[in-house]
């Protein structure tokens with residue numbers, strides 16, 4: 033593994049922003065890797081690139097505004113041309129775990145509306161099987177105990193995420209349960225089961241949402257596609 037993942041993140045981010053065309057609507061991801069893309073986009077905009085952006089979190093929106101990247105209301109558009117986002121884990125068949133930063137719901141909505149979902153990552157994020165990273169579940173606070181019971185039936189071990197000794201609260205006012213399912217040999221089936229739990233607003237398994245993963249390595253970028 034590279035001792036400096038930031039270099040890998042930056043090289044992946046630089047490759048990804050080359051895919052942006054003038055006048056596109058661009059989805060802006062959340063997290064340390066997506067932030068590098070944000071910085072690059074800020075430079076392109078400063079140099080005259082015209083785009084409109086849809087941020088995937090309040091934090092990303094604040095950063096985008098500080099970089100003078102024009103923002104468009106997601107509810108005024110039909111689709112997003114291209115989104116650049118990060119991941120907590122990915123497999124080369126383009127399955128992901130996302131939500132380490134708690135932005136999974138907006139990230140999944142933006143990914144679902146995107147014609148091209150581009151994931152950028154350092155090489156530590158690539159795994160043979162998902163599951164080292166706990167799967168984040170965004171739950172409405174009223175349903176936390178119920179969702180926890182359903183997760184136990186699926187042999188998951190969940191923990192409500194906390195921050196500064198308080199329950200973590202998402203941009204939508206929900207809570208997160210981080211679940212250890214062990215190694216996930218069949219993410220498609222697990223995702224379907226999670227999709228049917230009432231009160232669980234969004235899970236961090238991204239299935240069939242990604243078009244391309246650009247991974248930085250020590251000396252080059254590698255691309256994984258469908």
Ligand code: A5P
Pocket residue numbers: 061062063064065066117118119120129130131132133134135136139
């Ligand atoms: C945010 O909720 C996440 O989905 C991030 O995209 C993910 O956690 C990757 O973050 P880093 O780029 O900081 O590892």
